[in-house]
Amino acid sequence: MTGRALAAIVTSRLHGERRTTAFACVTAAIVGFIQPHGVTAVADPLTADVATRSVWLAGPIFFCTAIGIALALAQGPGRHPYLDIGERSAPLFGRELARAKAIAPTLTATVAALFYWFAQFLSGFAAPPTFFILALASVLASTLVALNATLRSGGRRLLYVLLAFVTSAIAYVLAVYADSAASRAGDVLGVATELVFCAIVGFIALRQYGEALARSDVVSS
């Protein structure tokens, strides 16, 4: 696949979903701005660490995941038929097309997460960069899982959407509890656990999306 073809697919998809992108960024900024950041006063440093993480990570992970899933579902066939038929009939392998199509929603979800983080910063409760990376990993993995729902219908479609939410829930638990459990030995292990989980899930989801795209039934009548 040429870089030119990749750029054409990504920019066309981004252009087609520009209003959705703008809406996602604005809502992320609003929620990031109004999200409560207060933590109950506790004496134990480990409990305080868990409480801070659970409050500060819940908003960006779950809200930005919901945005990522919505953006992924918007990539499904039917919204932009001229892009669908162009990509379908282009001389590209399914896995190449899957990678190109996955870039647009993940890029948009990343921008939305950045807006969320920036809004948190403006409201005076800026989360550390590690929190942003943890939230972003969860959002990207869930978005890639949700992309698989666009090629399914009925119960299977719902199942993939649920899997995307479950992915973010597991990532949240790992980010909050694995990190704090590991904090006695060092935060790196806890952060790495969540990132490795999201990387594995995201990789499998992208491979699965490519396979499904190559085998998907495009006969509509």
Added chain:
Amino acid sequence: MYVLRMRDAQYVRRGETIVAPATFDVAPGARVARVCATAGEAQALAMMAAALVKPTSGIVLIGEYDPRVQPVHCKRIAAFVPHDPLPFTEMSVEHFIGYRAALWDIDTERAHAHAQLLLDRLAGLHESFAYPIVASLLASPPLLVLDRPQPLFAKQILAAAGPCAIFSTHLDASAATEFSALREEVRV
């Protein structure tokens, strides 16, 4: 050598036979029209001929390539034009031609010049029908696959297609015959 060969190519979806076993050949420059019983059959058969859908059983060879093994090679040979008009409210024609040129790795300037030539030949067609045909012919494919094309515009479509082979699916014999009659005219 044929640009398209089908041998008992069948398409079955969830136990329902959409395309009954089909056997035919399309030689370079030839025009083959096939009448189908349902819209689903016409669409699926055209998509099989353009390597967009893989046959459930039987053999499809596009320029001697098997779409199940070498779909990319097949898509460089066969260009597909859908039946439904494509709404172009979100993208200008210049952007659309540039987009298709990038996907097929064609020089953008050359693609725009070629598109203008094709649009001149397709004068009278609504842009929703004309642009997909223009986009399909940009890469000068050896085979053009038309899913239920408008018989009213057969003359313009054939003129735009030029020397490339055409395989078309139709729902009624009169449309196919009209295409065939015009084809003979064009050949003469």
